[in-house]
Amino acid sequence: MHRPSLFAFSLASKTCHRAATFLIFRKISVMIQDREGLQRDAGRLVEALFRTDSARHVQSITIKGALRLNTKKTDIYNPDTRWLKKSGLAEILDDEELVDSGYRFVVYDEGVIKESSEEDMAWAPFVSLLEATNGLRDLIYDCQSQLPPSLLRALHEKHPLCRLHHLTFRFRTLLWGVPYPYEMELATSPSLYRVRVICTDQDSDGNFDYNMDAVMELAAGLAPNLKEVSIAEIVSQLASSRRSVQKLLWQGLPGFSGEVTGSLTSLSLYYCGTTAMLQNWAKHTDFDKLQHLVIGGGHERRTCGITGETMAWIARNNLFPNLKTLFVNLNRNDDYNEKPHYSENAISFFQAIDSLEELTINGPITPQMIEAVLIHHGPTLKKLSLEPSESMSNTRVRREITMEFTEDRMLQIQALCPVLEKLAITVMRDKSSASETAIYKCFGKMESLRSLFLTLDCANWRAGRDPTYDPRFEGEDQEVACNHSSIIKKGNVREALINSAVDEGLARSIWEMITQNKTGKRLERLKLWTRNGGVFPQAAQIMFLDRFAESMGRSWLIERSPRDDTEEVTVKELKQHAREDYEREHLGQVSPVVEQIFHSIWPRKQGSRDWRDDWSSFPLQG
Template sequence: MTPNSARISLQDLPLETLNQITSYLTSHQPSLYAFSLASKACHCITSTFIFHRINITVSNPAALKRDIDGIVDALSRTESARHVKCLSFKGSLCLNGEYAESRKEGKYSRDAIDSVTRWFKTTGISEVLTEEEPIPSGAYVIYDESVIQKASEEDMAWAPVVSLIKLLPRLANLFYDCQNQFPPSLLDALHKHQPHCKLYHRTFRLRTLFWDTPYPYEMALATSPCLYSVKLACTERDTDGDDDFNQAAMMDLVSGLAPNLREVTIVNFRAYLPSRLFRRPEPWRGLPGFIPGSSVGSLTSLSLIGSVRNSLPEDLQSWSKSTDLRCLHHLTLGGGFGAESVGVSGDVMEWISRTCSFPQLRTLIVRLDRDDFDVQKPDYSRQAVEFFGAIRPLHELSVSGPLDPDILEAILSGHGQTLKNLDLRPYESPFQADNRWFRRDIPMIFTKQQILQLQAHCPALEELAITVKRTKSDALEADMYRTFSQFNLLRSLFLTLDCSNWRVIRDPTYQPVFDEEDDRPCEVLGEWLKEGHVRETFINCAVDERLARSIWEIICQDKVGRKLQSLKIWTTGGGQFGDTTSGCGMMDIIANLSRSWLIELVPRHDENIISVRELGLKAREARDHKGREDDERRDAYLLAHGIEPTHRDYNPMRSFRRVWPLNQDSKDWRADWASLPLQS
């Protein structure tokens, strides 16, 4: 047999093989699209994956119609309508450049919820913490938006979507994450043409709970047999002093009014409330048709995030009357960006472990909280150990908050053998209480031995998110990265590079040795902070692409078992020294240095090619642009008044230049730095 005769082309491969290749390429869209052009058979196979989910961003009626027309045309040309299983909508529909009627009257609710989402995106962190929910704050009024009317201009703007839904014979899921209320025409279309389609409503909220009877359309939406999953942002009492009954109404729906509702996410937050409006909450009178105790729901997923510290035991007791907690597969307690210091206390963990049962639980996401602002809680660690020991072995576990070796041991011994996904994110509250005991707690720092212990206890681990302490790229830090190569099945790794130094304030035995220049107090930031602390912070925060690639290479060089598919790096903690204000004077520099990265393996069989992308790049470039403009205006003002600009000589910049000296080509300090290379 000659070499040429042994060769086969894509045309010769059986459909089963093409299907396997396509499923492998789904994680890398460019390769999937390229493969679809290789042959008619490849195009036929890949269409199932390419058109499986269609994402649509909503902005105005004209753009929505244009997008839907393009989708319909593509589906018609490729005969792919049968492949569409999921439609996803996000954004906000504006009519004539203004908010739609159902949102025009709203002010505070839109400001509180929408603004925090926009802010979260402008920081760039939303690209790093893709699953994190930003927690609203500030003024918030519950019932300040009108209900969308059937056949109104806003409702009719969704007519192209209604037409699209009629064309999709196998539509199974519809995700709705728009700020507008879900349109009546779309609900009617689901009921008539897609009665088995599951509706995932990510902006659910009832606006007429103050009425004697809620608006009929709101009840129709809330009790729809299509409603499968909801996310609801709510507060106990709004800025006007009105009680928010949305969570209580959701419990009524779960109890039986919404027959197919299986997943609920409650985003709890505290609205600004004047002290004159403090009072006992009004009693909830219930939704029409609800009979207390008549039935119990069967949620498979319950997430209570945000400000849960004080209300969690009562909330869980109430939820246990509305749904059978034994049916839960997924449970989230606490969490959300902006609520790091609020979570599940030791007392609550003890109550849960002794009163609740979760026999079918597979995924647990929990934010822990010492809750020791007023008084020390010496039993916290014991209570956490008991909590994790009381839960059956999990497949996925995410724990943030105060951790220690005993808690880590309880997690690994109780769940290590079954875990496929593990996220450990140590955190301590930076707040100190005046005239009370001084907090000495420091976020747990994982050692190499603990990482090896984790590897030994978790043989099935495929995804890991964990914190690594930056130590100026020295050999110990490099050895920490190398340890991750020992995880046999690991395919996704998320490293939080911790650049903080809480020992400066919280450890009285901490006495670093600095030279004469580094030992000088950094007056701008506080007499107790030395310039050496600032210089070391800058070195640790400086994470450029070269360093990111080095971390990838040192992990993959001797990787056992499965190849690592992705590495996400989040650089954070710079300027945190154990309180809430210590690093404020150098945050502009830290924000530029602290870059985050996503490295992914491009699927090829013959060589290891990676793609490297800076996460939050646009947000950083916008900050840098504004910073340059501010520097130029300040320099021009000072020169106009005969004053030589000195902002480049202030303490933090002096520490910066000790690491990265000024050279004759320097125009902007932002372009003058580079990470210290990893030491072998």
Template sequence: MDAVKPTLHNLPPETLQQIASHLDGSHRPSLYAFGLTSTICHHATLPSIFHDIYLPVRSREALQRDGDTLIKTLSRSDSMCHVRSLSIKGSFKMSSKPRTEGYKSGGKDRHSKIEADADEVLGDDRELHLDGPHVVYDESVIEKSSDEDLAWGSVVRFVKTLPHLSKLVYDCWNQFPPSLLDALHDHQPQCKLYHFTFRFRTLLWGTPYPYEMALATSPCLYSVKVESCWRDSAGDDDFNQEAAMELAAGLSPNLKEIVVMDIEAENCRRYWPRKRETWRGLPGYVPGRSLGSLTSLSLPRVRSALQPGMLQAWAEHTDFSLLRNLSLGRRDEGITVDMMEWMVQNCSFPRVETLRLHLSRDKFDVEQSNYAITAIALLDTFGSLEQLSLSGPLEPEILDAILNQHGHTLQNLSLLPSEPEGISGIYQGQLRIPMTFTQEHILKINAYCPKLQQLSVSVKRTKSNALEVATYKSFGKLKQLKSLFITLDCSDWWLSRDPDLRDDAALEAAAREISIRRESALVDKGYVQDTLRNCAVDETLARSIWDTICENKEGQKLESLKLWTTGGGKWGRHFGVGNISQVIDNLSRSWRVAREDEDIINVRELNRKVREARDLELTKLYERRAEHLRDNLLYHEAKEDVDIELQDIAEALEEVQVFRCVWPRKKGSKDWREDWSSLPLQG
């Protein structure tokens, strides 16, 4: 008797749900297709489809309508029980009245800038340091049953109907509504609140407004992003970071994650000479009574001259030995040797699994021979890391220490070397050049990191020569690698810091004229042309890099590649690059290459809208110049009509003439921005 072949209809519901869950994680469109095959499969997909609900906030009316729609949709399919996470993001205005009281800014609202500056390359990293108008007390604290609170009525009703909600993400610029907080306390006490726009507005009142304290000490509050600055645009001191420390120390009983959003408030510098007020503390907080138990802490500003000892202050409020995620410093403000030494002597991080550090040599007028030794000692204070992101001055010894100490457990590694460009004139030490990753380094990473799935490193652009190609090929040796982020480094620090190592004979003799004269620094046209050749990264080159890696890939297939082209015009000092930056910006394109369904390779330019907006501004500049020249000719030569082409304006500019030395004008071309292409990979 032939065995009966199993079909989807014969499988138990639990198995079908496992299939749906797998499709949800691997290819969302396939999940919906699976649900269309039969009624039983449709029901199996519901837990995955409704597990995470995203609710955008655009207006008061839309918020009410969308909340009611969610209730009807989930009730009709009996799916309220499947919702585990609700994310709310956006904002709405109750009136046309400006949100910030008392202070008038001529610039963009900071919240608008976040949306406008969304970076497809760096992602959320840019959000940790914001600038723009910022006032601590920008509006009255929201009142219960006020018009704004009542605007959330449908969302509150929706939350009350969810029997198993475990996570609420609130990322709205509107204040968290009291009615929603009550709904969490009364109906969802087990739910963790992730509040990504958290801050106190009334810290200067002596005693903060009761509702702000109720929200800050809520047993549901689990994770916060805290907006903080030294002094705001209106001249008021901002103590939100100090308040966050006291919440972490026990005032907020279940708070486990804190990210500090560092703000450079517009207009704040005019108030800097004034001494800062004394922080009086939150009601109920007793210094030294208890130590917090945060599991995640992110501090982008840790060495501010205006707020010294900030890291030490955090160590007095939460137990660093309990941290699992730690992020310290930012790209332009890393932790110094002195801070590293203090951490080595006073801190222990045995449980940290995810670490993000921005390092700094700090003292630019003296040689710091103990920098690498201290950095290595700091890395040794951490247990076995699974994810590590390290930027700032890196040296081969530091890389070796990372691989020896953490390589066997690392699944995600990001290394972005840099050195300070601004060097004191009295500096007598070694002028350092940022470390670059070669084929040898990548093979060493491969040997020490058998579990590595995500890697981010910089590769020196050397005009697509065989050495550069060999580095791309070496990535293929990483067997478990799925995601790769390559910073294409187009800088040329050798020019000012070790010019003897440059192969001057390779430069075109005709291009040895001076091209840039800024701040007594000279840069030859030949060097500028090399920079342009390296910066030119088009889609063809992006595909070639992907193909080169994949053709040499062992083990797991590469799923995604991100290319960030940067560094053009950096020659080791603050030379300034003049208008050649307009050419560099157009050439320096970034890309994402991804393997889609059925191995279809998709290539997309990142930040394309930003680049196109920049190109439009440049075109408008050419138009203004043409109009000005046309008016002058009409006035001085009394001509009735003068026809001036925009390309003629552009072609007369020095930066475009340097560009033309590399890419001659194509037949029929009307814009130099259409005439370039990348150098093909060699070998």
């Protein structure tokens, strides 16, 4: 639903306004920052609902932000200040659950909100908004402040059938032995439908975190209507002087007997997914009921994916027979010893699951695995995401090369996935060559495809790993680029610069190459994520080459106009602010060798500030 067009439509006439009112007020979002703002915004919403007679239309309310009253509290996760937003990754991966890790994180940093306290009473305007609505189906609480007792009471009394999605859930008093009564009331509420929890093994104050254990017990029946759980197990900054050597045994929540098994429909385990953890979860919820599963998900710590041994165990026990969507990060777990059966175990894992509608695979992917996945799941897949990668560890001599999706493989996806609507896949940049262009043309043949996310990988994964790799450059390009490695030639640096150059012109050309050849449904959205410029595995990196790559390797979002009578598109550079911040911080000094190679490709333009004004992408060939 394109909300700007909807609002414009509602202003056309009284009839149009009446027709659009339901859609306009169906979902409401409130950003909370302070007491005054909460009172003002909630008051305006209540007044608008009564003026337009729209209270009955409200089905979902989302609360974001934080309400803080004269107390210093540690944010669990603040996307406005954390690395994810500063790096631009949150903007690129806007449809995934992302969690920063590795920062100061304190579990037991505050007390529990008391009923009728100053903080609880400050929520009165929002409680009035809640009471003004009729038939609310979903309350999505994504606020850093603890959900107040007055709000929970209003939910129970006014909307007993409303589902509570608590996206900042955690216990604050687990170290007390018996949690505070209100925490247990909230955790066992019949309204609680979904929780998202950030936890750690040991927090920055040295205290052990038992939230993972507690949430398992909630899923096992203590929270009677809990159906969706998302757990992100992060690594917190911890002073070595505070580290304890032994974690005390978890004592359990009041009322937990262990005799009941829950029935979650969705389980997301970010940064975790060991066999032991899955065995523990299997004791608390019936995996036959799961329809959505995330194992080891998360772009920030790829070493946390599930191993071949875990996949083999899952396949032997047929653990997830009724999944509809699967998001999995894979891990060879072979830093010290090769795992020759990794691909075989992965194939048995994917074949042990019935036909999926949505599938995401990140990590070490082999052609054999893709073949098996497409044959087994392709006919039913509506959404597919494939992002291959291999470990950069040098603990042993490695020959694994990140898989490339060729034209033939793209045509195979097109043939075996007839109902595919959304595709996210990696395309290796090849200097805009005819072979690279042919890959873009393949997407036009996918008849059901409407949304496409291309990761433009600019790395040279063969250098240093493929023993047959021996590029023969001409002239100076055959010279070694740095004294630390004989592998990387100046020609490699030249190719890296050309591949990293992704400007708006190239982004539009890729869009046009796809849409001009598109059959079936129209392509509505194209996202381009340019990454890994100047990366060479197991070889010395070229000093300052990454600075050129970061500046030129831009990412883009192209969206078609919502109107059916036009071919107009909007083009937006993603993570632009992050790139500009990076340039201000890092681009004061560059390598003379790299700059010389750069200007042999793109001569200096008259009046340019520096090399950043001189480049442009190579046009697509063929």
